[in-house]
Amino acid sequence: MKKYLNKQLFFETLYKLSIIFASLLLLLIIIFIFFEGVPALKEYGVFKMLFNMSWQPTAHEPSFGLSKMILATIISTLLSLLIAIPIGLLSSVCLVRLVSRKIKNIIMFIVEILAGIPSVIVGFFVLKTIVAFLYQHFYMNIGVSGNSMLAAVFVLALMALPTIITITVKALEAVNPMYTEASLGLGANKIQTIYKVELKAAKSGIMAAIVLGAGRVIGETMAVMLVSGNAINISSNLLLPTRTLTANIATEMSYASGLHQSALYASGIVLFIMIMLINITLLIILNKGGGDNA
Amino acid sequence: MKKFLIIVIGLWLVGCSYQEGLEVSGSTSVAPVMEKLISDYQSNHVANINLTADGSSAGISAALEGVSDIGMSSRALSKDEFNNDIDVNIIGIDAIVVVLNKDNKITNLSIQDLHDIYCGKKNNWQDFGGENIPIVLVSRENGSGTRDAFEDSIKAKDANKASYVDLYNPVIVNSTGAVIENVKQKKGAIGYMSMGSVIQDIKAISLNNYQANKSNVIKKLYPISREFYVISKKNNIKAKTFINYILNEDGQHIIENEGFIRVK
Numbered sequence: 001m002k003k004y005l006n007k008q009l010f011f012e013t014l015y016k017l018s019i020i021f022a023s024l025l026l027l028l029i030i031i032f033i034f035f036e037g038v039p040a041l042k043e044y045g046v047f048k049m050l051f052n053m054s055w056q057p058t059a060h061e062p063s064f065g066l067s068k069m070i071l072a073t074i075i076s077t078l079l080s081l082l083i084a085i086p087i088g089l090l091s092s093v094c095l096v097r098l099v100s101r102k103i104k105n106i107i108m109f110i111v112e113i114l115a116g117i118p119s120v121i122v123g124f125f126v127l128k129t130i131v132a133f134l135y136q137h138f139y140m141n142i143g144v145s146g147n148s149m150l151a152a153v154f155v156l157a158l159m160a161l162p163t164i165i166t167i168t169v170k171a172l173e174a175v176n177p178m179y180t181e182a183s184l185g186l187g188a189n190k191i192q193t194i195y196k197v198e199l200k201a202a203k204s205g206i207m208a209a210i211v212l213g214a215g216r217v218i219g220e221t222m223a224v225m226l227v228s229g230n231a232i233n234i235s236s237n238l239l240l241p242t243r244t245l246t247a248n249i250a251t252e253m254s255y256a257s258g259l260h261q262s263a264l265y266a267s268g269i270v271l272f273i274m275i276m277l278i279n280i281t282l283l284i285i286l287n288k289g290g291g292d293n294a
Numbered sequence: 295m296k297k298f299l300i301i302v303i304g305l306w307l308v309g310c311s312y313q314e315g316l317e318v319s320g321s322t323s324v325a326p327v328m329e330k331l332i333s334d335y336q337s338n339h340v341a342n343i344n345l346t347a348d349g350s351s352a353g354i355s356a357a358l359e360g361v362s363d364i365g366m367s368s369r370a371l372s373k374d375e376f377n378n379d380i381d382v383n384i385i386g387i388d389a390i391v392v393v394l395n396k397d398n399k400i401t402n403l404s405i406q407d408l409h410d411i412y413c414g415k416k417n418n419w420q421d422f423g424g425e426n427i428p429i430v431l432v433s434r435e436n437g438s439g440t441r442d443a444f445e446d447s448i449k450a451k452d453a454n455k456a457s458y459v460d461l462y463n464p465v466i467v468n469s470t471g472a473v474i475e476n477v478k479q480k481k482g483a484i485g486y487m488s489m490g491s492v493i494q495d496i497k498a499i500s501l502n503n504y505q506a507n508k509s510n511v512i513k514k515l516y517p518i519s520r521e522f523y524v525i526s527k528k529n530n531i532k533a534k535t536f537i538n539y540i541l542n543e544d545g546q547h548i549i550e551n552e553g554f555i556r557v558k
Binding site (some may be wrong): 054055056057058059060061063132135139140141142143144145146147229230231232233240241243250251252254255256257258260 | 322347348349352417418427428430435436437438439442454455456457460461462463464465466467468476479480481482483
């Protein structure tokens with residue numbers, strides 16, 4: 001009996017230590033980026049950093065305005081979701097209700113592989129196809145190099161799609177079959193049932209899918225950096241280059257020193273806060289939807 | 295097992311005894327060739343050399359304050375920085391070469407042309423006698439030593455040393471490899487890089503009608519070049535031994551192999 005208790009205690013401690021280790025790691029990362037980023041925020045000013053348009057980190061009188069990059073991050077995320085959400089939702093509905101189980105399994109397998117492809121490879125693919133296509137067709141316009149907001153949006157949509165599909169499929173599968181049967185029994189046809197009953201019942205799961213997709217998109221770095229052109233620029237012309245917060249860090253980190261380096265960590269802090277906001281939204285959605293089926 | 299322990303402890307002690315190393319820090323442009331020099335030096339000598347690439351200004355001040363034994367710089371020291379306690383040696387010369395796509399018919403540009411191109415005043419190759427194709431600017435990122443030297447030479451900065459290349463929709467990349475890739479793929483592209491990095495697939499052009507070759511660079515006829523400096527305290531013997539190696543045949547040979555111009 002004593003031996004059993006000892007064993008029990010040992011494994012309980014092991015589990016507790018693991019969870020402490022995992023949360024400590026997150027805490028360490030947070031402390032680290034704040035420790036590195038705060039000098040620039042202090043020296044240059046939080047307000048100026050968030051709203052100034054000019055990023056001149058190596059000038060004599062340097063300026064570290066992140067506003068264009070914050071905007072670029074938000075716009076590229078929204079536009080890519082605008083592509084990924086309809087495609088993701090329609091294909092999820094199709095997978096769950098309109099095709100046979102066998103085909104669904106094959107396609108889900110493919111989607112999961114797509115989710116696992118390293119982002120740098122997706123970026124390289126888009127660089128060689130879409131960026132090259134855009135340059136070939138629009139090179140007569142001044143400033144067009146193919147590397148552009150549009151290409152970045154394509155990459156991000158491609159990255160968000162698998163996340164959105166897998167989670168939406170799970171949400172749709174979790175819909176109580178009684179709802180479906182009742183709807184069909186009342187004389188509604190298949191499509192009516194899907195749109196009027198099932199999608200509504202799975203609403204919170206679908207919202208979670210979208211928010212998780214957004215989280216993936218905001219944090220994406222390598223692929224975006226390859227195709228976006230990285231000029232600090234925000235324009236209504238989607239064929240012109242742009243730079244997101246993540247790309248800003250990755251592009252300039254290698255040779256940055258002093259306050260410039262600190263300002264890059266500060267971009268990390270801004271990004272961190274944006275992702276926190278997304279996660280909080282996710283928590284609220286999931287709590288609200290807790291009583292439903294998803 | 296005992297034998298193994300003895301070996302491990304022995305190796306550890308050997309490692310400890312060479313903890314007193316040589317600190318080398320500074321210019322990110324000099325660092326890659328310095329890395330080659332260090333590894334060659336270490337294959338023949340027992341030495342523990344640490345290399346940090348944190349920019350010319352940081353390297354110079356580290357050497358002046360004695361934080362580093364050797365500071366690397368890709369620019370000359372200012373009057374304020376120079377004092378009589380230090381030795382400044384030129385270890386090699388680098389030229390920055392302007393590259394175009396192979397299909398571009400242009401073979402020469404002037405410094406003024408480059409200024410007009412990178413400052414957005416002219417944006418079509420037609421303006422320079424080429425085809426009617428808009429120019430695609432390819433630029434290195436903020437903080438790159440190559441970008442800094444290039445923009446200084448073509449006067450693409452304002453009084454505050456801020457560069458406004460970003461305003462003209464450049465493709466900004468953070469490696470020479472990516473500059474090559476962009477210039478190769480885009481027929482209107484123009485980029486720049488160290489002369490040692492140019493490869494067959496792209497076209498290096500002459501500037502002010504001078505090719506970037508050894509004699510033109512040494513005679514200062516080729517307009518965009520810079521010296522690589524090392525700075526050390528006069529009484530630092532360890533640093534002196536290593537700098538002597540760089541300035542001798544073995545070191546200079548490596549500098550030439552890396553595509554730079556030797557000074558001795």
